[in-house]
Amino acid sequence: MKIFVTVKQVPDTSGKVAVKPDGTLDRASMQTIINPDDLNAVEAALSLKDALGCKVVALTMGPFPAEGMLRELLAMGVDDTVLISAREFGGSDTFATSQIIAAAIDTYGVDEDDIIFSGRQAIDGDTAQVGPQIAEKLHLPQVTYAGGIEKDGNTLLIRRMLEDGYMTIRVKTPCLITCIKELNTPRYMSVRGIEECFDKNVTVMNYDSLKDHPLIDRTTIGLNGSPTNIYKSFAPPVKGAGMMLEGSGKETTDKLVSLLAAKHLI
Amino acid sequence: MDFNSADISAFKNVWVFCEQRQGTMMSTTFELISEGRRLADELGVELHGVLLGDDVDGIAKELGGYGADKVLVYNSPLLKDYTTDAYAKVLCDAVMEFKPEVLLVGASNIGRDLAPRCAARLHTGLCADCTHLDIDLDGYVNFLRTGSNLDVDNTKFETKLFDINSNLKMTRPAFGGHLMATIVCPRFRPAMATVRPGVLKKRPYDEAKAESVEIVHPAFSLTAEDMKTEVLEVVKASRKLVDLIGADIIVSVGRGIAKDVAGGIKLAEELAEELHGVVGASRAAVDSGWISADHQVGQTGKTVHPKIYIALGISGAIQHKAGMQDSECIIAINKNEVAPIFEIADYGIVGDLFQVVPELIASIREMKANK
Numbered sequence: 170m171k172i173f174v175t176v177k178q179v180p181d182t183s184g185k186v187a188v189k190p191d192g193t194l195d196r197a198s199m200q201t202i203i204n205p206d207d208l209n210a211v212e213a214a215l216s217l218k219d220a221l222g223c224k225v226v227a228l229t230m231g232p233f234p235a236e237g238m239l240r241e242l243l244a245m246g247v248d249d250t251v252l253i254s255a256r257e258f259g260g261s262d263t264f265a266t267s268q269i270i271a272a273a274i275d276t277y278g279v280d281e282d283d284i285i286f287s288g289r290q291a292i293d294g295d296t297a298q299v300g301p302q303i304a305e306k307l308h309l310p311q312v313t314y315a316g317g318i319e320k321d322g323n324t325l326l327i328r329r330m331l332e333d334g335y336m337t338i339r340v341k342t343p344c345l346i347t348c349i350k351e352l353n354t355p356r357y358m359s360v361r362g363i364e365e366c367f368d369k370n371v372t373v374m375n376y377d378s379l380k381d382h383p384l385i386d387r388t389t390i391g392l393n394g395s396p397t398n399i400y401k402s403f404a405p406p407v408k409g410a411g412m413m414l415e416g417s418g419k420e421t422t423d424k425l426v427s428l429l430a431a432k433h434l435i
Numbered sequence: 436m437d438f439n440s441a442d443i444s445a446f447k448n449v450w451v452f453c454e455q456r457q458g459t460m461m462s463t464t465f466e467l468i469s470e471g472r473r474l475a476d477e478l479g480v481e482l483h484g485v486l487l488g489d490d491v492d493g494i495a496k497e498l499g500g501y502g503a504d505k506v507l508v509y510n511s512p513l514l515k516d517y518t519t520d521a522y523a524k525v526l527c528d529a530v531m532e533f534k535p536e537v538l539l540v541g542a543s544n545i546g547r548d549l550a551p552r553c554a555a556r557l558h559t560g561l562c563a564d565c566t567h568l569d570i571d572l573d574g575y576v577n578f579l580r581t582g583s584n585l586d587v588d589n590t591k592f593e594t595k596l597f598d599i600n601s602n603l604k605m606t607r608p609a610f611g612g613h614l615m616a617t618i619v620c621p622r623f624r625p626a627m628a629t630v631r632p633g634v635l636k637k638r639p640y641d642e643a644k645a646e647s648v649e650i651v652h653p654a655f656s657l658t659a660e661d662m663k664t665e666v667l668e669v670v671k672a673s674r675k676l677v678d679l680i681g682a683d684i685i686v687s688v689g690r691g692i693a694k695d696v697a698g699g700i701k702l703a704e705e706l707a708e709e710l711h712g713v714v715g716a717s718r719a720a721v722d723s724g725w726i727s728a729d730h731q732v733g734q735t736g737k738t739v740h741p742k743i744y745i746a747l748g749i750s751g752a753i754q755h756k757a758g759m760q761d762s763e764c765i766i767a768i769n770k771n772e773v774a775p776i777f778e779i780a781d782y783g784i785v786g787d788l789f790q791v792v793p794e795l796i797a798s799i800r801e802m803k804a805n806k
Contacts (some may be wrong), residue, residue, distance in 0.1 A: 182611035182754075263563075267555060293610055295734070296563035298551035301519075305555035310663035311519055313548045326667070331544050332729075333456070334671040336516070340664045351728075396560030400604060401590075401617040403583040405757075411765070413777065417786025422798040425766065425782055430802060434743055434764050435710060 170282040171224040172214040173274055175303070176207040176242065178235045179293040188404050203238050206288025208355035209348040213286050213318055215246045215356065221320070224248045226277065230258060230270055236371055243369040244362035245355075250369075251277065255376035260392030263294075267302030268389050272382040273374050275307060282323060285345040289314060297347070304345035306384060312338050313347040438531040440558045446624035449475040450535035452526060453486040453498060453506070454545055456517070457669070460494050462637075462681075463541035465501045467630055469638040470568060471539055472502030474603070477570035483507060483535065487525055489515035492650065499648025500640045506650050507533075513657050516669055517545050520662040523552045525655055530557055532653070535625050537603050539568075542629035550629045560620030561627040562605035566634045566738070569604040575617075578606075583615065597621035603628070612734050612757030633680035633738050677713050677729050684712025684743045687732055687759075690719045691748015691769060691788055700726060702792045703747055709799050710743070715759075717749045733758035747788045751776025768792070 180199040187195035214225045227242045229235050230253040239250040253273050261269065274285065285307075287300035297313070304311035316335065317328030329336045330349060340346075358366075379385045388394050412428075414421050429435045439445070451471045454461045468484060475482035484498040484506040495506040509525050526549065530538065538553075540546040542564045554561035567582065569575035572592055579587050593599060597619070603626040606617045620626040679685060686707040692699025703714050716730040732739055734754040744762035749755060751767070751774055759765070760779050767780035768788050777783045784791055 180610070182613065188613055262560065263551065264555060264558075264560065294563070295609065295611075296551075297547045298554075298561060298563055301548060301551040302555040305523075305552050311548070311552065312664060313519075314544050329544075331456075334669065336669050337667040338518075338664050339667055344663075396554075396558070396623045397562060397618050397620050399616050400594075400599075400619045401579075401585070402609075403579070403585045403615050405608075405612070405615055405760075406582065406584055411777075411779075411781040411783060413783045413785070417784055417791050419794045419798065421784055421786075422791065422795040423801075425784065425795065426798040426802050428782065429743070429764070432764070435799070435802075 170221065171226055171280065172217060173277070173283065173285040174207070174210050174214045174225065174227045174247070175270060175285065175287045175300070176211065176227050176229045176238065177204045177288075177291045178202070178229065178231050178238045179204045179291050182292050201234075201238075203241065204288055204291045206290060206348060206350060208288075209350055209352050210286035210288045211242060211245060211247065212353045212355040213315075213346070213348050214284075216353065217284070217320065218246065226251065228253060228270060228273055228277075230254070230266060230273075239371050240366045241358060243366035244358035246359070246362060248369070249372070251372045251374055253374045253379075257376040257387075257391050260395065261390060262395035262397045263296050263298035263302055264397070265390045265395045267299050267306055268384050268394070269379065270299065271303045271306035272379050272384040274303070275384070276374065276379060276382055279307065279309075279343050281343060283343045284325070285309070285343070287345065287347045289347045289349045300345060300347040307345070309343055309345050310340050311345045311347070312340050315346045315348050316351050318346065318352065438557075440623045443536070443622070443624045446534045446536035448480045448533075448535045449478065449482050449537040450530075450539070450625070451482070451484050451503070452538065452540040452546070452549070453484045454541050454543060455486065455488050455491055455494060456545075458488065458491060458494065460497060461541060461543065463543060463630070463632040464498070465637050466632070466635040467539045467541055468498055468501040468503050470630070470635045471537075472638065474537060474568060474570050475504075477574070478536070478601070480536070481505060485509075485526065485529060487514045487522055495650050496645045496648055500642060500645030501638055502641075502644065503648055506648060508650060508652050509655055510652070511657055513659065513662065516666045517549075518662055518664055518666060519548055519552055520664060521657055522549050523556065524661050525657055527553050527556050528655060529653065530625060538625040538627045540627070540629045542631045546629050550627060554627050557625070559623040559625060559627060560618075561629070562607060562618040562620070563629050565605045565607045565628045565630050567606040568628065568630070569606075570601070572600050575604050602626070608734070608757055611754045613753055631738055633740075677715075679713060679715055679730070679732065679737045679739050682713045682739070683741050684710045684745075685715045685732070685739055685741045685759075685762075686710070686712055686745045686747065687715035687717060687749055688720050688726070688747050689717035689749030689755075690723075692720070692725070693723075695789065696725045698789065699748070702789065706745065706792055706796055709796055712741070712743070715739070717755050718752070746776050746780070747792065749776055750774045751779065
């Protein structure tokens, strides 16, 4: 039994975000972090490893600096990592990305008792699409929005969160589960893990490693293989400044209420 | 089945996946039908609702009232509760049979499970969590005049690559609301979008159209063997959830209540009650465990556009603004005079909310008494 975890390195959108005059993101000036929901997926995998002693494999697709993120995951307790990186993969939308990651997982080899954990969504795109699309390409069942995971023989019992409650779902392995932040609290790297992470393995899968896989075709990967294209990107407008009311006493709130009443808002 | 998603001329009509739970239509479905009506009119085609469930004919008519020309109903005990496998199979098979050119799905936890799975199977493009949709280029350009920082008159919109006038233009926030992107799916059909709940407006309900809508039951195949997951139970939250999206007035709390959390929330509740509104919260307040997540407004919470939005002790992080900046009137009360929330506020008061809010409540009561 082994557990795959898909992770993504993303710009930290909660910090200072720089937008260039042409409306695109100034990535160079931004910090990168491990996508927050993916850390919950890593923790879900490591918790099962603690209980069952299985192997945990983290995969990411991205440019070479993403290797640093994989080392951090190795220091947290992940056993093996795969960096999927090639110029041919650049510009992929969620369809093309899932095509490539599914090919990489399949090349690594999925056994009957394996599980794939993904984060619910990445904070750069917020699409939540790559997990379900990997599951479809691999013909595996999926359960998204997992807020609780319990292993029961060769099945998992998932508490799948809805806006107005939850469902309990039983799913057989192999399967793909997407994890939300309420699922767990991710662990930190251990001192021993940091010492050992540089001796552990980062496998690189490039275009040559995957080109013979049936999912990999020039018409289904990269910019040219992506069904969606960005037509325009722009920054939202800045709303004009409103009225600052002087003072903070009762006179001020009286004035506010009369302004609202005059506009028939209350 | 003979299906080629790249043969775009074979596709026609706008479809809306009509999400229901326990036999009750999700209100987002009506927003999507209303929007789908406009898109279908711009394309000069029909609008069809696709309704999956167990014995759900009774709720099909209502879709006509919001603008659907026809409703395709798929009834089966196997479709009673949502499962990815059963719903994806029936919806994909229906798309392959009838070939709609546009397919809209609500961006609920269910829609965002179903739509990507279907897009991958159909080999087509899907744009997640859209907040604005256009067919007509003129309408899109007008939207950009007020909805973007683009110099619209000096921007080129035509492209040689595809006919921009007949392609669905799907606009959505990215990077936590710092950027907006308009996505197209020019080479494959259907163009698919999940649409954020609460953003699009419902049309007025038309009783006559509800009576005249055509309801059909296409043949389909679905067996228990098609389903690899089993729903053991469906549990509704016992606590009554806050209806932020439908609220006219929202009083939200943020980090500013830290010095007296219980007192701050009580003040917000009193103010909300005085105005017949509900209490919202920033991500900081939810993450600190002060208030439950169903109160959260913002990029990761709910998008709201009430008549009045009162922000108490909320600094106005861009993620929060993304969820409330379209409110009709924004009132900010904050101790910090340079808090970003004041940049989008219609009225701002610099002061301690624990002092200002009781005075505001008193002012409202006086105003009511004098009416």
